[in-house]
Amino acid sequence: QVQLVESGGGLVQAGGSLRLSCAASGRTFSSYAMGWFRQAPGREREFVAAIRWSTGRIYYTDSVKGRFTISRDNAKNTMYLQMNSLKPEDTAVYYCAAGSGPNTSDYVSYSYWGQGTQVTVSA
Numbered sequence: 001q002v003q004l005v006e007s008g009g010g011l012v013q014a015g016g017s018l019r020l021s022c023a024a025s026g027r028t029f030s031s032y033a034m035g036w037f038r039q040a041p042g043r044e045r046e047f048v049a050a051i052r053w054s055t056g057r058i059y060y061t062d063s064v065k066g067r068f069t070i071s072r073d074n075a076k077n078t079m080y081l082q083m084n085s086l087k088p089e090d091t092a093v094y095y096c097a098a099g100s101g102p103n104t105s106d107y108v109s110y111s112y113w114g115q116g117t118q119v120t121v122s123a
Contacts, residue, residue: 022096
């Protein structure tokens with residue numbers, strides 16, 4: 001059974017930093033992409049960043065480029081999202097996902113999801 005467990009969310013002031021972690025278990029993810037999505041109240045779930053596990057190729061949505069960094073630790077089967085220069089508009093529930101679909105920025109490409117972790121950025 002695949003499990004994705006996020007951690008690291010919290011409350012931070014604008015300009016601050018947080019690091020999210022996603023621990024994966026239950027299968028080998030070498031052929032998968034793993035990604036971060038977020039959903040703010042009243043808004044649709046949106047793509048944040050993704051990494052292809054085998055190649056390390058990385059993708060970001062434009063609004064987080066230069067501020068967020070996605071990375072992975074193969075030995076720990078864990079993915080990270082380092083978030084710097086946080087803004088109030090980054091406030092959302094952040095979800096970790098894993099999947100083998102072709103489009104890493106489309107949530108339908110992901111089969112497995114974590115429970116989400118709240119990130120709140122105060123002005």
